Amino acid sequence: MTGLKPEETKQIKGMTLRRDPAREDCFQVVHSDAEMQEWPGMTEISQRQRIHRHMNNETGAIEIAAQCLVDFPEAPWELRMHLARQCWDESRHVAALYQRLREIGGRKGEFPISCFEWCVTCSLDSLAARLALQNRTFEAGELDLLGQLPTKWREIGDERTAEVLESILSDEITHVRFANQWLKLMVREDRRLLLKIAMAVRFLTTVTAALAPQEGQLSPIGLPFEAPQNRITQVNVADRRQADFSDSEIDEYLRQSGFQSIMATSAEG
Amino acid sequence: MSLSVQQRAEFVATFRFIQVFLMETIARWVPQTPEMEVKVLFGRHIWELAQQADSLGKRVYELRAPLQFSLRPVESYVQVLEEFARTETTPQKISGFYDVILPGLAARYRNYLELTDHLLDEPTTRVVEKILNEFQKMIKESETLRKELPQLCLADKNWPAHLARPEVSVPTIVAHRPSAAIA
Numbered sequence: 001m002t003g004l005k006p007e008e009t010k011q012i013k014g015m016t017l018r019r020d021p022a023r024e025d026c027f028q029v030v031h032s033d034a035e036m037q038e039w040p041g042m043t044e045i046s047q048r049q050r051i052h053r054h055m056n057n058e059t060g061a062i063e064i065a066a067q068c069l070v071d072f073p074e075a076p077w078e079l080r081m082h083l084a085r086q087c088w089d090e091s092r093h094v095a096a097l098y099q100r101l102r103e104i105g106g107r108k109g110e111f112p113i114s115c116f117e118w119c120v121t122c123s124l125d126s127l128a129a130r131l132a133l134q135n136r137t138f139e140a141g142e143l144d145l146l147g148q149l150p151t152k153w154r155e156i157g158d159e160r161t162a163e164v165l166e167s168i169l170s171d172e173i174t175h176v177r178f179a180n181q182w183l184k185l186m187v188r189e190d191r192r193l194l195l196k197i198a199m200a201v202r203f204l205t206t207v208t209a210a211l212a213p214q215e216g217q218l219s220p221i222g223l224p225f226e227a228p229q230n231r232i233t234q235v236n237v238a239d240r241r242q243a244d245f246s247d248s249e250i251d252e253y254l255r256q257s258g259f260q261s262i263m264a265t266s267a268e269g
Numbered sequence: 270m271s272l273s274v275q276q277r278a279e280f281v282a283t284f285r286f287i288q289v290f291l292m293e294t295i296a297r298w299v300p301q302t303p304e305m306e307v308k309v310l311f312g313r314h315i316w317e318l319a320q321q322a323d324s325l326g327k328r329v330y331e332l333r334a335p336l337q338f339s340l341r342p343v344e345s346y347v348q349v350l351e352e353f354a355r356t357e358t359t360p361q362k363i364s365g366f367y368d369v370i371l372p373g374l375a376a377r378y379r380n381y382l383e384l385t386d387h388l389l390d391e392p393t394t395r396v397v398e399k400i401l402n403e404f405q406k407m408i409k410e411s412e413t414l415r416k417e418l419p420q421l422c423l424a425d426k427n428w429p430a431h432l433a434r435p436e437v438s439v440p441t442i443v444a445h446r447p448s449a450a451i452a
Contacts (some may be wrong), residue, residue: 001407007424021299021300021301022300022302022303023300023303023305024303024304024305024321025303059305061307062299062308062309062312063300063308066296066297066299066300066311066312066315067296067297067299067300069292069296069315070293070296070297073293077323077326077337080319081319081320081323084292084296084315084316084318084319084320085316086321087296087299087312087313087315087316088312088313088315088316088317089307089310091309091310091313092313093311094305094308094309094312095309108305118300126441
């Protein structure tokens with residue numbers, strides 16, 4: 001989707017994506033979630049795998065924000081300040097998760113990693129589209145996940161990880177909020193950006209479908225993939241509001257996520 | 270005689286240009302650098318450099334230039350920066366930034382403090398002194414990381430001199446302009 005040079009791209013299942021960012025040799029970099037190990041429950045290996053995966057996602061978030069600073073030097077200074085701040089926040093998240101990973105006996109490279117968010121987001125040629133995907137979609141999705149995860153960790157007696165995740169959540173709200181606020185402003189000034197954003201969302205949908213596991217395919221640890229309808233995370237309405245999603249945007253998201261019945265109940269009071 | 274308001278604005282705007290250039294350089298290095306701990310270090314310092322640029326950009330406005338105004342330094346210094354930005358290996362990037370470029374810039378900031386009137390230009394001196402303290406902290410963080418991960422230390426101990434030589438050979442970095450170009 002951008003004027004990337006061929007050496008900056010990779011071809012995966014017929015899709016042209018931005019090439020993966022640099023990783024140390026200890027990491028096995030895979031191209032999709034279908035190739036990731038996802039251990040069920042909250043066993044010791046599952047705990048390490050969850051933190052390892054989260055740590056790499058946060059690393060990707062530093063890289064995406066940093067690359068936006070590089071690729072869009074003409075963006076308003078206030079917006080660049082937000083991106084620079086985001087680099088710092090995501091760096092602290094990586095450091096905190098890496099510390100926690102080592103404390104529970106894990107190590108860098110113990111599990112395969114995927115840089116999917118970087119490969120998709122940094123294929124886009126406008127800052128508005130990147131903010132729409134990285135901050136408003138991926139990070140907003142993280143708000144939903146992080147709304148639930150601390151409870152899971154507390155249930156197994158891991159207060160420290162729960163605290164780390166809660167701190168990350170509060171930072172991520174800020175990242176989603178500044179993206180929402182700037183996107184509204186940018187679109188008000190240039191309606192054509194809506195088309196760029198719509199194309200970015202369509203691009204994400206297409207890539208996600210192309211890289212999804214095939215029917216009957218087993219995961220790398222030999223388990224069947226969970227059906228998409230069973231993977232739906234509870235929408236974190238309160239924090240999405242904090243992040244400046246409007247009520248109508250939240251309603252629309254709930255509708256798309258298959259929560260019509262809850263919405264009806266809630267509307268009935 | 271100390272610096273005029275316009276001269277101060279030129280210095281501050283030049284410092285801002287350099288700060289933004291450095292922020293963009295280490296931002297570019299984040300995805301290109303394999304080591305996760307170095308990505309974290311650079312990510313932290315992108316924000317430091319941005320805040321420093323922001324303080325200078327607010328101060329330059331008080332010196333009768335546009336808000337967040339940057340002034341491109343003299344060409345010989347730009348060449349030093351561009352050569353630095355082309356650094357390839359992680360140990361060279363770290364050494365180039367924390368052992369050469371930041372200390373070199375700190376020396377230029379201290380030189381500014383010697384030149385300017387500390388009463389009339391106290392707002393700038395406060396901004397610059399704060400930046401100098403932060404530079405020390407940034408350098409210290411890089412030293413701590415290099416102690417933790419010795420593979421990040423330079424094998425070629427002469428390499429910093431290769432970058433430092435052209436840096437110190439540029440006596441003044443401000444490309445003075447006619448006043449109309451600033452105001």
